Amino acid sequence: QVQLVESGGGLVQAGGSLRLSCAASGRSFRLYAMGWFRQAPGKEREFVAAVSWSSGFTYYSDSVKGRFTISRDNAENAVYLQMNSLEPEDTAVYHCAADTLKRTYYGDSVFDKYGYDYWGQGTQVTVSS
Numbered sequence: 666q667v668q669l670v671e672s673g674g675g676l677v678q679a680g681g682s683l684r685l686s687c688a689a690s691g692r693s694f695r696l697y698a699m700g701w702f703r704q705a706p707g708k709e710r711e712f713v714a715a716v717s718w719s720s721g722f723t724y725y726s727d728s729v730k731g732r733f734t735i736s737r738d739n740a741e742n743a744v745y746l747q748m749n750s751l752e753p754e755d756t757a758v759y760h761c762a763a764d765t766l767k768r769t770y771y772g773d774s775v776f777d778k779y780g781y782d783y784w785g786q787g788t789q790v791t792v793s794s
Contacts, residue, residue, distance in 0.1 A: 667691040667783040669761045674788030677751055681792070685746040687761030687785055698769040699737065699744040700724075702778060703757035703790075710760070712776045714746060715769070724775050728754075751792045761785040 673685040689696065700715030714735040715724045723735050734747040744761065762781035774780035 667694050667763055667765060669763055669783055669785035671759065671761045671785045671788040674759060674790045676791045676793065679752055679792055679794050681751050682747070682749045683751065683790060685748070685759055685761075685788060685790075687744045687746075689742040689744075689763055689783075694765050696742060696763055696765060697767045698764040698775055698780070700762045700764075700769075700775070700781060701735065701744075701746050701759055702762055703755075703759045704787075705757040708757075710778055712778070713759070715775050716744060717769070717775075726776075748790070751790075753792045753794045756790060756792050758787040758789050760787045 668690050669687055671687045677683055696718040698715055698717050701713040702710050703713050704710040712726050713729055716735050716737045732750045736745045763783040764781050766782050769775040769780040
């Protein structure tokens with residue numbers, strides 16, 4: 666079992682910044698990728714960003730590219746999401762996700778929620794206009 670704990674959400678004005686953190690813990694697991702997804706009320710959970718654990722290659726949705734930056738700390742099994750130039754449309758619950766089964770290596774699975782087998786509880790990000 667792997668536990669993911671997020672932190673760093675909150676309320677910010679449009680144009681502001683927030684940094685989300687997620688730490689993975691558990692026994693005998695290997696990470697292949699970690700990502701961030703978000704879910705706004707009444708909407709499907711959508712991909713935000715991901716990072717390949719071995720290569721460090723990063724992936725972003727078009728809606729956040731150029732504003733958000735994902736990074737990782739291999740030693741701490743942690744992933745971060747630096748969010749700049751926040752917009753009201755970024756308001757959502759942000760979930761951290763981990764791939765320990767290598768699913769994200771196949772096709773476009775890194776962008777798909779089914780590529781990840783562990784999820785955090787989520788942290789609320791609210792951007793006011």
